[in-house]
Amino acid sequence: MTNRLRRAAPVLLALALAVAAPAHAQSKKPARKSGPSAPAAPAAPPKVQVSVDSILDRRTTRDFPRSELSITFKLEGEDAGAVQSARARVTKATDDSGKNLLQSEADSKQGSDRWQEASDGKPPTPKVDLASPVRKAKTLSTIEGVVETYLPSRDPSGTVKIAAVSTKKDKPLVVPALASQRISLQVLSKAGMENEKKQAEAKKKAQAAKKKGKKGAEGGLEQMGEAMGEMLASTLERLFLSAGENDLILKVADPGEKIFSFDLVAADGAPIRSYGTMDMDPYRIVRLLEPIPPSATLQVRLKTPKSFGEVPFTLANVKLP
Amino acid sequence: MPSSLRSRLLAPLLLLLVPPLFAAEDVKVSAGAVEDQRFSDDRFGGLSIELLLKGTSVANVKAVRVKVKSAKDDVGSVLYKPERDEKPKDFEEFSTDRQPGPKVSLSSPSRDASTVDVTGELELFIPTRDPTTKQRFEQFQGRLDKPISNSALKSAKVEITPLSAKEYMARQKTNRPTKEQIMAEGKKHGATDAEIKQALELMDALAALGGEEPSENSVLIETKDPDGKIISIDVVRADGSELPAPSRGTSGARETKMVKIDLAEKPPADAALLVTLRTAKSLVTVPLNLKGVSLP
Numbered sequence: 001m002t003n004r005l006r007r008a009a010p011v012l013l014a015l016a017l018a019v020a021a022p023a024h025a026q027s028k029k030p031a032r033k034s035g036p037s038a039p040a041a042p043a044a045p046p047k048v049q050v051s052v053d054s055i056l057d058r059r060t061t062r063d064f065p066r067s068e069l070s071i072t073f074k075l076e077g078e079d080a081g082a083v084q085s086a087r088a089r090v091t092k093a094t095d096d097s098g099k100n101l102l103q104s105e106a107d108s109k110q111g112s113d114r115w116q117e118a119s120d121g122k123p124p125t126p127k128v129d130l131a132s133p134v135r136k137a138k139t140l141s142t143i144e145g146v147v148e149t150y151l152p153s154r155d156p157s158g159t160v161k162i163a164a165v166s167t168k169k170d171k172p173l174v175v176p177a178l179a180s181q182r183i184s185l186q187v188l189s190k191a192g193m194e195n196e197k198k199q200a201e202a203k204k205k206a207q208a209a210k211k212k213g214k215k216g217a218e219g220g221l222e223q224m225g226e227a228m229g230e231m232l233a234s235t236l237e238r239l240f241l242s243a244g245e246n247d248l249i250l251k252v253a254d255p256g257e258k259i260f261s262f263d264l265v266a267a268d269g270a271p272i273r274s275y276g277t278m279d280m281d282p283y284r285i286v287r288l289l290e291p292i293p294p295s296a297t298l299q300v301r302l303k304t305p306k307s308f309g310e311v312p313f314t315l316a317n318v319k320l321p
Numbered sequence: 322m323p324s325s326l327r328s329r330l331l332a333p334l335l336l337l338l339v340p341p342l343f344a345a346e347d348v349k350v351s352a353g354a355v356e357d358q359r360f361s362d363d364r365f366g367g368l369s370i371e372l373l374l375k376g377t378s379v380a381n382v383k384a385v386r387v388k389v390k391s392a393k394d395d396v397g398s399v400l401y402k403p404e405r406d407e408k409p410k411d412f413e414e415f416s417t418d419r420q421p422g423p424k425v426s427l428s429s430p431s432r433d434a435s436t437v438d439v440t441g442e443l444e445l446f447i448p449t450r451d452p453t454t455k456q457r458f459e460q461f462q463g464r465l466d467k468p469i470s471n472s473a474l475k476s477a478k479v480e481i482t483p484l485s486a487k488e489y490m491a492r493q494k495t496n497r498p499t500k501e502q503i504m505a506e507g508k509k510h511g512a513t514d515a516e517i518k519q520a521l522e523l524m525d526a527l528a529a530l531g532g533e534e535p536s537e538n539s540v541l542i543e544t545k546d547p548d549g550k551i552i553s554i555d556v557v558r559a560d561g562s563e564l565p566a567p568s569r570g571t572s573g574a575r576e577t578k579m580v581k582i583d584l585a586e587k588p589p590a591d592a593a594l595l596v597t598l599r600t601a602k603s604l605v606t607v608p609l610n611l612k613g614v615s616l617p
Contacts, residue, residue, distance in 0.1 A: 058357075059357040059359065
């Protein structure tokens with residue numbers, strides 16, 4: 001055991017003593033919607049430097065999960081503090097034996113291109129997964145790529161604020177800045193969710209009744225409608241099971257996919273900590289550790305060309321652990 | 322009876338008795354999956370080698386404990402250094418279909434290495450060798466918040482207290498270290514302020530996620546087991562059949578541990594606690610000798 005681990009051990013032990021987490025309890029991972037890419041013409045590159053924050057070379061004889069090299073990047077520089085989200089893509093990566101570490105699209109893990117959020121006042125740390133280097137390789141000769149960044153402060157018009165959001169439940173929010181983007185938004189209470197569920201079930205029953213006696217193309221359409229009704233009912237069932245007491249549940253219609261993300265701030269503008277968002281189209285759950293204060297403001301971040309920037313990077317002779 | 326005649330009569334009897342007692346020695350241990358997790362932050366990661374148990378007695382093995390004596394890679398790096406104040410680990414439950422199986426955990430070998438050698442031993446808990454390993458406590462729900470006891474628990478220095486929900490919550494709160502205690506302990510061991518802050522935040526997050534209150538299906542227990550003699554605690558019906566427990570939660574260490582067993586149904590009033598303890602007679606030690614294990 002290293003000295004550093006020895007130092008951390010009592011803290012971790014205290015943690016284990018402190019918390020009685022049931023064996024089945026799983027933390028719900030932040031699930032940011034990957035969504036479409038940033039607008040085609042992003043603004044000028046932000047003043048951000050990219051370096052390697054940490055590396056995990058996971059080597060295994062198992063077939064699944066297979067061996068993989070994960071690299072987490074660190075963002076520094078004048079604009080790094082303004083980066084709210086970032087994701088990286090690698091275009092070239094080789095180890096010192098010459099092995100190409102780029103994975104084919106089929107091999108790369110789903111969701112590895114997800115945007116990473118800034119947290120605790122620190123810039124996001126985007127991560128990429130590459131193929132496993134040769135065991136005897138000591139360094140990565142080259143890693144080249146691009147970090148895409150989202151900087152909402154570059155375009156204040158791209159942030160729509162909804163004050164006292166927790167007091168506006170179960171009715172569509174009237175927000176001209178969102179309506180102009182064809183976005184409609186509703187905050188759901190538990191009762192609101194129950195109502196949605198009842199409506200979905202009623203719709204499902206009505207479609208099943210309609211289907212009876214119909215044949216051919218018309219019957220096929222009814223079947224499709226029924227399948228969609230079933231999907232919605234099952235989404236609502238999962239929503240009920242997934243939503244925590246403190247979570248903010250939103251019903252979102254965004255046909256143009258203009259929304260980038262949601263976050264909450266307290267009355268003094270301080271961010272309210274979330275541990276991720278979960279998408280169950282058309283619902284979105286913002287995970288919260290504590291109840292939302294009545295004065296909290298919801299910030300809807302929109303995708304605008306000015307708020308995106310790309311940072312190309314080239315790193316050489318990166319030591320492997 | 323003349324001694325020669327006695328020997329002749331006893332010999333076949335001894336032959337009949339010996340196989341069940343020593344059959345566990347036919348258990349052979351080999352290496353299964355190997356995983357080398359190499360982090361740039363050397364506090365984490367390491368090499369793990371899954372252990373495969375083969376032999377006719379493996380089906381009777383219900384728990385195992387691995388003791389590594391030495392481990393080296395083929396370029397000479399030492400992969401196991403015992404801690405000065407290292408306590409023996411707890412036994413982990415075992416069955417042939419349980420995944421993942423037992424494993425040895427070592428430091429990461431050199432990138433230049435191709436193979437590793439490991440020596441040590443594996444202790445096997447085989448309850449069929451000693452009927453006193455199973456201790457049953459009838460109608461425990463009628464005497465909550467008081468320790469249950471018998472001679473087997475006493476000799477194992479084990480104390481078990483079935484708890485009411487109110488007492489469980491109260492003791493859990495009392496046993497939880499304060500932020501100040503965690504900070505002091507972290508400082509004592511040289512953790513940085515950032516590391517302590519991270520640990521405290523993680524504690525809050527875990528408490529928010531995992532602090533489920535007991536339900537009417539929950540069986541709540543406090544154990545004191547300084548020598549790690551408890552292998553398992555189960556809840557059984559009056560007829561001895563096990564009440565399935567889809568979820569279990571524990572917090573604390575051997576000295577004081579809080580156990581929450583969430584059963585699939587409300588336990589009947591006559592349900593019993595079945596405590597499995599390890600005894601000297603129930604253990605068999607087999608050698609661990611892995612040579613030339615290929616590294617991924």
